Amino acid sequence: MIEFTQRFIKLLLIIFLFASNLVEAQExxxxxxxxxxxxxxxxxxxxxxxxxxxxxxxxxxSGIIYEVSALSNPxxxxxxxxxxxxxxLQLSNFILTKGSVSETSTNLSSGYLxxxxxxxxxxxxxxxxxxPVTRRSYKTINTTSTTLGTDQIDYINEVQGSGGVNKxxxxxxxxxxxxxxxxxxxxxxxxxxxxxxxxxFNSTQFASQEQNTKTTGTAFSQRFGITGTFNNIFxxxxxxxxxxxxxxxxSIDTKKDFTTQKRVEGADQTVDLSSxxxxxxxxxxxxxxxxxxxxxxxxxxxxxxxEGVFQxxxxxxxxxxxxxxxxxxxxxxxxxxxQFHPYKRNSNSFFSRFKYSGGVSYDTGHLTMSGNDIxxxxxxxxxxxxxxxxxxxxxxxxxxxQYGFRGTTDNNLIKEKIWTLGFSLNLYERMFVRxxxx
Amino acid sequence: xxxxxxxxxxxxxxxxxxxxxxxVACEDPGSIGSDFIEKSELKxxxxxxxxxxxxxxxxxxxxxxxxxxxxxxxPLFGDFETISFFKPPISRPDDSFEVDRNNPxxxxxxxxxxxxxxxxxxxxxxxxxxxxxxxxxxxxRKSESISYGSELIGSFTDNSFDSSGFANVTLxxxxxxxxxxxxxxxxSVREQTYRNNEFGLAIVPNANSxxxxxxxxxxSSFIIxxxxxxxxxxxxxxxxxxxxxxxxDPDRIILQNAPDNYLTINFSEVADNIExxxxxxxxxxxxxxxAAINNSIGNSLRASNLGLGLIVGPSDDIAYELGxxxxxxxxxxxxxxxxxxxxxxxxxxxxxxxxxxEVYLYLVATEGVLTHTSLFSTNTGLGNAPRVIVYGIExxx
Numbered sequence: 001m002i003e004f005t006q007r008f009i010k011l012l013l014i015i016f017l018f019a020s021n022l023v024e025a026q027e028x029x030x031x032x033x034x035x036x037x038x039x040x041x042x043x044x045x046x047x048x049x050x051x052x053x054x055x056x057x058x059x060x061x062s063g064i065i066y067e068v069s070a071l072s073n074p075x076x077x078x079x080x081x082x083x084x085x086x087x088x089l090q091l092s093n094f095i096l097t098k099g100s101v102s103e104t105s106t107n108l109s110s111g112y113l114x115x116x117x118x119x120x121x122x123x124x125x126x127x128x129x130x131x132p133v134t135r136r137s138y139k140t141i142n143t144t145s146t147t148l149g150t151d152q153i154d155y156i157n158e159v160q161g162s163g164g165v166n167k168x169x170x171x172x173x174x175x176x177x178x179x180x181x182x183x184x185x186x187x188x189x190x191x192x193x194x195x196x197x198x199x200x201f202n203s204t205q206f207a208s209q210e211q212n213t214k215t216t217g218t219a220f221s222q223r224f225g226i227t228g229t230f231n232n233i234f235x236x237x238x239x240x241x242x243x244x245x246x247x248x249x250x251s252i253d254t255k256k257d258f259t260t261q262k263r264v265e266g267a268d269q270t271v272d273l274s275s276x277x278x279x280x281x282x283x284x285x286x287x288x289x290x291x292x293x294x295x296x297x298x299x300x301x302x303x304x305x306x307e308g309v310f311q312x313x314x315x316x317x318x319x320x321x322x323x324x325x326x327x328x329x330x331x332x333x334x335x336x337x338x339q340f341h342p343y344k345r346n347s348n349s350f351f352s353r354f355k356y357s358g359g360v361s362y363d364t365g366h367l368t369m370s371g372n373d374i375x376x377x378x379x380x381x382x383x384x385x386x387x388x389x390x391x392x393x394x395x396x397x398x399x400x401x402q403y404g405f406r407g408t409t410d411n412n413l414i415k416e417k418i419w420t421l422g423f424s425l426n427l428y429e430r431m432f433v434r435x436x437x438x
Numbered sequence: 439x440x441x442x443x444x445x446x447x448x449x450x451x452x453x454x455x456x457x458x459x460x461x462v463a464c465e466d467p468g469s470i471g472s473d474f475i476e477k478s479e480l481k482x483x484x485x486x487x488x489x490x491x492x493x494x495x496x497x498x499x500x501x502x503x504x505x506x507x508x509x510x511x512x513p514l515f516g517d518f519e520t521i522s523f524f525k526p527p528i529s530r531p532d533d534s535f536e537v538d539r540n541n542p543x544x545x546x547x548x549x550x551x552x553x554x555x556x557x558x559x560x561x562x563x564x565x566x567x568x569x570x571x572x573x574x575x576x577x578x579r580k581s582e583s584i585s586y587g588s589e590l591i592g593s594f595t596d597n598s599f600d601s602s603g604f605a606n607v608t609l610x611x612x613x614x615x616x617x618x619x620x621x622x623x624x625x626s627v628r629e630q631t632y633r634n635n636e637f638g639l640a641i642v643p644n645a646n647s648x649x650x651x652x653x654x655x656x657x658s659s660f661i662i663x664x665x666x667x668x669x670x671x672x673x674x675x676x677x678x679x680x681x682x683x684x685x686x687d688p689d690r691i692i693l694q695n696a697p698d699n700y701l702t703i704n705f706s707e708v709a710d711n712i713e714x715x716x717x718x719x720x721x722x723x724x725x726x727x728x729a730a731i732n733n734s735i736g737n738s739l740r741a742s743n744l745g746l747g748l749i750v751g752p753s754d755d756i757a758y759e760l761g762x763x764x765x766x767x768x769x770x771x772x773x774x775x776x777x778x779x780x781x782x783x784x785x786x787x788x789x790x791x792x793x794x795x796e797v798y799l800y801l802v803a804t805e806g807v808l809t810h811t812s813l814f815s816t817n818t819g820l821g822n823a824p825r826v827i828v829y830g831i832e833x834x835x
């Protein structure tokens with residue numbers, strides 16, 4: 001009982017640490033830099049999945065992997081035998097090229113938090129998750145000048161964008177038959193999106209200025225998932241798994257606040273200038289999303305899958321800032337990858353202690369600019385480090401490495417070369433299973 | 439349950455990653471992508487000033503740090519006649535100390551020769567007479583006047599001042615006899631009797647004076663030669679200024695220091711005009727008619743001023759505020775214009791409800807120095823009219 005309590009406290013502590021960091025990241029995304037294309041709409045759409053799946057270029061929808069539960073398909077939560085917790089973070093480096101000029105920016109961000117609890121082992125599981133749906137992360141610095149009388153005053157204008165749409169979700173997965181499971185996950189979607197600008201002058205005649213625009217709002221959203229698994233199709237050891245999810249469109253009522261710092265009555269004060277905004281409230285319509293996956297595992301040591309997601313961004317609208325709506329187009333992302341599990345052989349070889357992943361994916365993007373689709377080609381690989389050398393339900397750390405090519409330099413656009421190093425922590429505890437007396 | 443070493447390492451790694459994620463953020467962004475991003479820029483707007491009015495002032499002219507003496511006809515700013523007057527001290531070392539009638543009485547007068555208004559090539563002479571009426575320096579104002587007698591008590595010229603700026607002026611005549619009588623009275627009555635019955639001495643320029651000098655009574659002293667070796671500061675002093683306005687030009691605002699006048703400005707109209715802007719700076723700008731100033735005085739000189747000042751009212755005693763109060767916002771002239779930063783003033787009004795309906799604009803100068811400026815008024819075209827230049831942050835189009 002003492003050991004159980006200690007483990008439970010440890011789990012809560014680590015979840016708390018990740019959660020506090022994650023919640024902060026949902027709001028401000030401290031590590032700035034990132035894709036310039038995230039400035040449009042409500043930011044770049046994110047595929048919420050752990051690094052185990054990212055390393056394969058997959059989403060985790062198909063359910064071909066049993067060892068790691070996926071956030072992406074609620075139906076898979078029916079398979080739980082132990083309490084599980086997942087979280088992760090990623091470090092991304094962007095090499096931006098426009099014309100003959102290149103710049104580099106780096107971004108460190110938390111990903112998601114996912115807790116799973118088996119209610120009825122292998123048949124009914126509950127899930128709670130906090131994860132980003134879209135993310136803005138950009139920062140630019142421009143130098144300009146003005147005149148004060150006959151003096152030229154230079155100033156630096158630094159613009160930062162952060163935040164996006166996030167979801168706090170509670171759902172369940174239910175095993176309907178031996179082969180099929182169903183999942184449902186209602187959630188509170190909330191947007192916290194900030195755009196801050198600072199002006200720093202090279203003259204004491206001007207006080208530095210900071211202004212901040214913050215968009216907030218909440219909405220109800222929901223998604224459904226289904227999965228089917230079939231064993232012994234072509235051999236006595238193989239398995240096929242199919243999965244799909246449906247994420248219904250929803251609308252967020254938002255309001256926009258505009259604040260700045262002013263020197264008033266001898267002290268620096270935050271002044272609300274929201275009345276200066278042309279529009280300070282309105283709805284943001286997020287599109288329908290459908291994902292699908294098909295996986296095949298010839299044996300327990302290897303599997304392959306192809307998965308994809310379709311998002312109808314052409315129906316996105318932002319009444320707060322409708323000027324970006326024209327750039328939106330439907331997005332499709334398709335990936336193919338696989339994973340090799342030598343650790344299941346129980347070999348003592350060093351290289352047999354890991355999971356090895358690889359894959360490729362292609363994202364058509366959700367933006368069309370100057371006639372160019374802002375698409376991305378991703379090359380993915382990764383490694384899984386097992387905490388215990390067991391076949392199932394082993395604590396692990398997954399490391400993914402992605403290298404991507406996004407956009408184009410045509411028509412004065414930006415081409416981005418992106419590498420991303422991701423870490424996911426997967427924790428398991430059979431804390432609700434009483435040990436049998438011997 | 440057994441927790442093996444690998445599991446422990448995973449826990450350690452988990453904590454490490456968490457703390458690293460809290461602490462690390464690397465970035466080196468630039469301007470790429472700025473075309474995609476809604477950003478703002480600084481834009482300059484002009485709001486012309488309409489709610490202001492010129493006001494006359496009856497300034498305090500006593501106990502100023504400079505006291506002017508002389509006459510000068512300024513083609514642009516008018517004719518000036520100024521005399522300064524003072525009351526010597528009556529202090530002595532002790533009650534038994536008396537002076538002999540043969541001991542000379544000296545005024546050691548300090549001149550600020552760097553501040554001259556008029557024709558510096560001329561040499562003025564000055565006469566000292568007894569004053570006939572009671573006055574008090576601390577509340578002597580321009581509207582008051584003094585009268586003085588015709589008996590010459592002392593005299594000096596511009597050449598009487600040494601290289602240190604001091605002139606020793608012998609004070610004699612009936613005033614000396616009366617002063618010694620007061621001086622030798624007992625301590626119990628001496629000072630009071632002196633204050634009540636002796637009105638002091640006026641320093642009057644000769645009629646053909648073509649310049650105005652500025653003396654400093656706080657640095658001047660009174661000496662009884664061969665008797666008391668101490669020097670005593672001047673007891674009281676003031677200046678009487680008579681000014682005749684040369685030209686009344688509706689297109690110009692003439693501001694003059696004693697100060698004789700000022701502008702009251704109601705900034706609420708300006709503030710309401712720019713309330714819809716996120717401004718980072720707002721300047722109140724007055725252009726100076728430098729051509730008229732430079733071309734109107736020939737070889738003569740004008741004393742310089744310290745610029746324009748703003749004091750936020752209302753005030754019960756504007757003359758005192760403008761004469762001795764601290765200036766809230768000031769600007770020296772730069773390239774023909776005064777530019778007063780009124781950002782805080784407008785912020786205080788817009789965001790803290792401070793009063794800006796009555797703000798005083800005046801010419802700031804060293805106390806007692808006669809100086810002026812000529813500002814373009816609203817009728818002189820948009821380029822020179824009084825205005826507020828606003829630097830607002832607006833979304834880049």
